[in-house]
Structure formats: C-alpha cells, structure tokens
Amino acid sequence: MRTRFTLVLAFLLAGSPAAFAAGSHRARMSADLQDHLNAGSQAIEVIVHGDRATVDAVAARYNLVVAKYLASGGVLRVTAGQLAALQQDDALDHLSGNTPIRVSDLVTAESTGADQVWTGSRDLPALSGAHVTVAVVDSGMDPTHAALKGRILATKDFTGGDGVDRFGHGTHVAGIIAGAKVSTPDGIDYRGIAFGAQLVNLRVLDANGAGTVADVVDAIDWAIAHREQYRIRIINLSLGAPVLQPSADDPMCEAVERATRAGILVVASAGNYGRTADGKTVLGSITTPANSAHAIAVGALDTHGTADRSDDTLESYSSRGPTPYDLLIKPDLAAPGHHIVSAEASNAYLPATYPARHVTGQGATAYFQLSGTSMAAAVVSGSAALLLDERAGLRPWEVKAALQVTATFMAEAGLIGAGAGNLNVLAAADLVDSRQLSSIINRSHSPLYQRWNAAGISSLSTFLGTSIANTLRVRNSTVIWGSTVIWGSTVIWGDTVIWGDTVIWGDTVIWGDTVIWGDTVIWGDSVGLAD
Numbered sequence: 001m002r003t004r005f006t007l008v009l010a011f012l013l014a015g016s017p018a019a020f021a022a023g024s025h026r027a028r029m030s031a032d033l034q035d036h037l038n039a040g041s042q043a044i045e046v047i048v049h050g051d052r053a054t055v056d057a058v059a060a061r062y063n064l065v066v067a068k069y070l071a072s073g074g075v076l077r078v079t080a081g082q083l084a085a086l087q088q089d090d091a092l093d094h095l096s097g098n099t100p101i102r103v104s105d106l107v108t109a110e111s112t113g114a115d116q117v118w119t120g121s122r123d124l125p126a127l128s129g130a131h132v133t134v135a136v137v138d139s140g141m142d143p144t145h146a147a148l149k150g151r152i153l154a155t156k157d158f159t160g161g162d163g164v165d166r167f168g169h170g171t172h173v174a175g176i177i178a179g180a181k182v183s184t185p186d187g188i189d190y191r192g193i194a195f196g197a198q199l200v201n202l203r204v205l206d207a208n209g210a211g212t213v214a215d216v217v218d219a220i221d222w223a224i225a226h227r228e229q230y231r232i233r234i235i236n237l238s239l240g241a242p243v244l245q246p247s248a249d250d251p252m253c254e255a256v257e258r259a260t261r262a263g264i265l266v267v268a269s270a271g272n273y274g275r276t277a278d279g280k281t282v283l284g285s286i287t288t289p290a291n292s293a294h295a296i297a298v299g300a301l302d303t304h305g306t307a308d309r310s311d312d313t314l315e316s317y318s319s320r321g322p323t324p325y326d327l328l329i330k331p332d333l334a335a336p337g338h339h340i341v342s343a344e345a346s347n348a349y350l351p352a353t354y355p356a357r358h359v360t361g362q363g364a365t366a367y368f369q370l371s372g373t374s375m376a377a378a379v380v381s382g383s384a385a386l387l388l389d390e391r392a393g394l395r396p397w398e399v400k401a402a403l404q405v406t407a408t409f410m411a412e413a414g415l416i417g418a419g420a421g422n423l424n425v426l427a428a429a430d431l432v433d434s435r436q437l438s439s440i441i442n443r444s445h446s447p448l449y450q451r452w453n454a455a456g457i458s459s460l461s462t463f464l465g466t467s468i469a470n471t472l473r474v475r476n477s478t479v480i481w482g483s484t485v486i487w488g489s490t491v492i493w494g495d496t497v498i499w500g501d502t503v504i505w506g507d508t509v510i511w512g513d514t515v516i517w518g519d520t521v522i523w524g525d526s527v528g529l530a531d
Contacts, residue, residue, distance in 0.1 A: 138170030147179035168350030175343030193382025238374035240287030271319030300337025337376030
C-alpha cells in the first residue's frame, strides 16, 4: 500500500508596480486559477514576484491582504473579481494558483554500486559524501534518531514549527541520503547512500503532510542564500504538484533554476502517477518541480530484492513523460524506490498509521520501509553527494551528465519511463575519477552517443517503452496508435521525432539544450564538459 500526502499550492506571479489598465492585456494563468475564475471563488491565493515594495504596491492597488512575504515576492489573498483585475494588469505577466496537490506516494546500495564506492579501489578513493551538505525540503527530521543525530547542521521551519518531523517522510528521506550506520545488530545495514554527508532540515510539510508551494519556494531561496554558510551543494525535493502551467511560469521551477544557477544541484521525485486506479499506464504524469529542465527528475525502480541490475524494472506507478505543456523528455533517470528501509521518526503519522511497515529497532534506532519516487530521488541525491565528495568542483549540470551518461538504458521502460536509465553510481564515480568526463561525451563512440544510436531511438517501442507502444492510449490530446503518435501538436512518425524542443532525425539528436550531431556534443552552452 502506498501512502499519499498533500501539499497545497501557492505560486509566484511576475510583476512590477504599474497602474491597472483595462484593455487587451491578459496575464497567463495556471489551469486551477482559471477554474477559480470560472467558479467565482471568493478565497484564492496568488503570489506576485518582486521586492516587498512591489508586493505592497500591488496589494494596495486592489485592496488585497498579503498572506506571506517571500524573498522573491509575496502571497496575496484575492476573490474571483480581484483575480480578473489582476489578469488585466499590465504589470503582471503570469499568475499561478494555490491548488491542492499530492506529492509522491509512498537502500539499495548494492544495486547502484554505492557499496563499492564506499570501499574504494586502486583508482577510486573511498567516498562517503564528506564535506557535502544536502538540504532536504520535506516534512522535517527527527533529530533524536541515531542515524541523524549530530548530522543536522541547521533547521528552518517554514510552517511555523520547530522543524521536528511529525509526519515521518522527511526523516525517512534524510536517512536514505545521509543516515549514519547504527550500532545495533539490525540497524547497521541501513546507512544512507552518502553516510558521511551533512544535512540541512528545511521543513515545509506539517504533521499531516500538507504545505504550500510558497513555503517550498521560500525554502529553496533560503538554501540559496545560505549555501556558502552550510556548504549546501544539493537540494532534495521529494515532493511535487500537478503541472498546471509551462515551467517558465511555474514558481517552483523558477526557484529550481535560481538554485542551479547558484551552483546547487536540485533532485526531484518524478511523481507516483504513472498508472490509473485500474492499472492503465498514464503518460505525461510528471509532477512539478520535476518538470524543470534544471532539475534531475527521478523515477522509481523495483530491484526485486537482488543486487543484480538485470532484473530491475520500472515501478508501474512511477510517473512518465513527457512533461505537460513543455513536452520535455522526463524523468532524467531512475533509481531504486521500492520497499526502501530507512530511519523511522518517533511519534510520527506514517509509522503510527502503517505499523506493518516497521522493519527493526525501536525509538532512536527504529527503521521502516516506504516506496515511491520520493525514495528514489533520495538515492540519487546521496549518489550525487558521493560524486561531489570525489570532485568538489563539479557543476550541477556536470553531475547530472555523469549520472545520465553512466546509467543503464532500460528499453522496456523507454526514455519517457526511465530516462537515461538505471542509476549506476559506481560507473559515474569511475567516470569522474578518470577526468575524462569531457572527452568521453565528445567522442562519437561515447556511451551517450551509442545509447541514443544503439537503442534505436527511431523505434517507437524503444522511445516509449515496449509495453506502452504496443497499446492504444488516448489521454487528453494524446493519441498513440501503431507507429504514429500525436501529442498535442507533436508528431512521432517513423524515424522522425518532433517533441517540444526535441528533434530526433537519423543520427542527429537535439534534446532540450543538448545536441548530438555526428561526433560533436553540445551540452548547455558549452561544447563537451569541463574536467
């Protein structure tokens, strides 16, 4: 049984002080705000971009209440009539709503190669994530748990509490990332992927697993502002919301981009909405902020209880791409997320409600298991910390590239199921250690180039995943029928693919900001990757 928890949306809208002017201007609105407008709702939350003076000016102009100030804007309470006026304000470019959402429902070190990274080898130093700090934006942490005690450098509670995890999700996620081994017969096997890393506890979910996107944005901006003080290199976001607007207008995606540009890697769970209640596969179910091109979106795998990677399969509930609106290929990769054992928070909702999930120990040494892309994202965050422990100078996009290039492609799941494939942190660490990150991608026989070629991307079944391609699916404006796919204005036909800003044609691949053309790779704004 998978656990559900809720996060309430409150988005940012861009704007600057300007007098209201009725006319043809209409700010872009998220789908939920349009529903509020149509229904004539009298209690809506909207967030505006800008400094405090800008927020106050907009509030004063429409006689609005400022519910919360953010570093990047503020939350305003409006009625449908006021929302209609805001939409016509020339100062406002886009509007986002405060909509109920659900995050990913509810360690396999051997299956990812992390255990071998811990011990090192002749060429590879032993790595533990030391000197790396991961900010966990979640439901808080239990500071008394033996796996986390003394590892939490700072706590900031955006819900108004004390940062203690009374839901149970954040403690579990933190334990997967950086939990220390516990000196008990049962608990010694459950240390985190980067057990030497430090943690920053940024609580945005309350005891019921509920929160606001405004608080998530606030937490990300806080991490950016304090990144040097606490050496924050990674932000883990094992939470999400339905995608209701393009990522360029989405406040959480905007915050993710700010973090990435500040040198912080952002890892986000892809979501647990990959199937319907009756078991049908759902495409385009990636949640925000995993839909951001700047985040590493992570899908969940079932390792079937073995260290053998060949039997790993994508969890049916793991959200699949492409992303709504932008039609980006997501997730970026997949990692173990099924029945992951980690730290159990004391007196928290999840352990109390699902006692059968308890595995071992009690009190400060208790462990229980959860499943979902939340857990998979934590595995990737821990893996990224190992790479940054190995080479502190790696930039976020270089870490992402190293993890994707060395992942094992999963043809059955397809690119929109598991992205680049199954996480292999040992291979990523070896690649980083070799100092060949740039040249290995630039060579025509590089793993990246071979993957797109050898996988036969022109094949619909490989692109989508065999189980999806062989089945008729109709979802909104999406049609998959035989070898023809139409997704909105997107067409896949034969060996030609046009998908948002992605084009695959023969040996030429244009993938977001990534271009593979003959023997040349352009990644982001650079050719190749710096050593």
